[in-house]
Amino acid sequence: MNGFRWQPEATDGAARAGHLHTAHGVVATPTFMPVGTAGTVKAMTMDSVRSTGAGIVLGNTYHLMLRPGAERVQALGGLHRFMDWPGPILTDSGGFQVMSLGALRKLDSDGVTFQSHIDGSRHRLTPERSTEIQHMLDATITMCFDECPALPAETDAIAASMRLSMRWAARSREAFVARDGYAQYGIVQGGTEPQLRAESVRALTDIGFEGYAIGGLAVGEGQALMFQTLDGTVPLMPADKPRYLMGVGTPDDLLGSVMRGIDMFDCVMPTRSGRTARAYTGFGTLNLRNARHALDPRPLEAGCPCPACTRHSRAYLHHLFRADEILGPMLLTWHNLTYYQRVMQGIRTAILETRLGAHAIELRAGWAAGDPPP
Amino acid sequence: MNGFRWQPEATDGAARAGHLHTAHGVVATPTFMPVGTAGTVKAMTMDSVRSTGAGIVLGNTYHLMLRPGAERVQALGGLHRFMDWPGPILTDSGGFQVMSLGALRKLDSDGVTFQSHIDGSRHRLTPERSTEIQHMLDATITMCFDECPALPAETDAIAASMRLSMRWAARSREAFVARDGYAQYGIVQGGTEPQLRAESVRALTDIGFEGYAIGGLAVGEGQALMFQTLDGTVPLMPADKPRYLMGVGTPDDLLGSVMRGIDMFDCVMPTRSGRTARAYTGFGTLNLRNARHALDPRPLEAGCPCPACTRHSRAYLHHLFRADEILGPMLLTWHNLTYYQRVMQGIRTAILETRLGAHAIELRAGWAAGDPPP
Secondary structure (H helix, E strand, O other): OOOOOOEEEEEEEEEEEEEEOOOOOEEEEEEEEOOOOOOOOOOOHHHHHOOOOOOOOEEOOHHHHOOOOOHHHHOOOOHHHHHHHOOEEEEOOHHHHOOOHHHEEEOOOOEEEEEEOOOOOEEEOHHHHHHHHHHHHHEEEEEOOOOOOOOOOOOOHHHHHHHHHHHHHHHHHHOOOOOOOOOOEEOOOOOOHHHHHHHHHHHHHHHHOOOOOOOOOOOOOOOOHHHHHHHHHHHHHOOOEEEOOOOOOHHHHHHHOOOOOOOOEEHHHHHHHHHHHEEEEOOOOOOEHHHHOOOOOOOOOOOOOOOOHHHOOHHHHHHHHHHHOOOOHHHHHHHHHHHHHHHHHHOOOOOOOOOOOHHHHHHHHHHHOOOOOO | OOOOEEEEEEOOOEEEEEEEEEOEOOOOOOOEEEEEOOOOOOOOOHHHHOOOOOOEEEOOHHHHHHHHHHEEEEEEEEHHHHHOOOOEEEEEOOHHHHHHHHEEEEOOOOOEEEEEOOOOOOEEEOOOOOHHHHHHHOOOEOOOOOOOOOOOOOOOHHHHHHHHHHHHHHHHHHHOOOOOOEEEEEEEEOOOOOOHHHHHHHHHHOHHHHHHHHOOOOOOOOHHHHHHHHHHHHHHOOOOEEEEEEEOOOOHHHHHOHHHHHOOOOOOOOHHHHOOOEEEEEEEEEEOOOOHHOOOOOOOOOOOOOHHHHHHHHHHHHHHHHHOHHHHHHHHHHHHHHHHHHHHHHHHHHHHHHHHHHHHHHHHHHHOOOOOOO
């Protein structure tokens, strides 16, 4: 023991391909994790999530602790059984959501007290409680409870917040119950300050985790500054452990981050956009509410194996969104998650074949080219 | 020609089993048609509709003519291709929906002028236009344009309305373009007045249709009066043609109506109820929002092959509805449509084995027994 490990397979520059071995199965990396906030990837059955090629999904501690409650999920056999996903599940710590509550939450050095956005009831999260909840959910990968400051902020404030997160990381590790094939990831903080990021990596590696995440990015700093921060941070992180960039991003963000050594991602973009008629494709994004699709008999994206593309026309998808039919979000979420998985699989194959540079040029040219005329 | 026909297979009392042969495939009867109002069975992909065992679906002329428009559906290859349902489709005439518009519609002897509920635009439906629209949609089965009075009403008003519908039926027939494997059904009106229903049957059979529907029921008259009206009407209808009871109903309504000689049904109940947490099962209905399901690890209905029942607990379904997750309506619609098809298949098998009486007793005992305790 421990059956949890990341097995490298190939590198191409800083990019890595490998396999994540877990108690709940093996996942090829780099990998994108669909977000299953409240025990469901919105507008998808888990069979359809599987059909997109997803190997691991994310659950939100904050949402699940409030509804239906961690004790209830545990009593029902854990999150895997609850949501019909026997594969690996990563849960966040609840920290990010709680910090986003603004006036509804109060931070102290021990943890956070907050009011539920659902019914106003009072709750408390500490490193110990967050870790316990994730254990009750039976998360394959548990995340440390951390504090994520809003950017921009003064360096002193970012430093203080990062150091608090590092103390909480040590307490989270203390509270974590090791089980074969299970993991806990530490979260590197420090805003966009290289020396703070470096200090954070040192603090976490001193504690020692099965994997390391980068938090506190994709919060408005822009892609250039995000990539710059990765350039300064990723090389400091252990090469033999999986690296997870939290809450990122667009397909172009994923590509650039993999090229900087990231292995794992999660983001609500493909699912949220799917519910608002925004499609991700190899020729960039398009909005299916746009009237130009109303009579277009073409598939959304030729060659895409998802049912939105193999079964229907753009005109039909346009109609579904205009008529506020549930099937619109269902089909477009399916497409977007399929596209995200195809991007990741394409990148992975390119790494294995040591041609990621050329592949990146192709991908970016496609996104820049835009929708071909009918 | 005509490739459209209803082929009898067995009878049990007044109940009939058979097959409907159409240009778009063969459907075993009795059959329940899921309602695909606006070119989609709400919250279902057409693959999932197929998986429930449905053989034919219904589309709504009123909704489709307003959005996306019949011309647009025709330009895109017809409703079958538009909605990914190569099997038979029956379209209603738009009459029922237009009559329900109240102050937004104005009836004259030639047709109805009305305002769209979507954008207030003015439209007109006549027997000729309704028939033309259904042709443009490429409906396998076209319904006559008729007027359906609200009940209760004076006998004179019902008679006048029925006779108007009969004149419209003749004009609808005149406008219908016969095609091999396609059909047009006349609609028997006359409220709950036996002599008016008889007069309506005579008028329609004098015109001659490929099938006959009973309209104007399930509008608040109650099951007893509905069954009484069927008892007086169905025996007058041609025995060699399919019989369709429009807009009906609960599983118990379907059973009682098949036992009176009906072959085809449509109703929004299983789909609409699926979106509001109401489940139809062999032990009656239940509301999954009810707190008693919150910790129940049992499937909604043991033995049901739908994914709501094979993959999830009642507790999970309860959680989805409490959290307003789209997957709740998706799974429960799937279950309800599966249950409706199972009821129809069970009834059909019982007719083929000449044991419908015993089967009816079993079904009713199950519905009356209620949910077994955990």
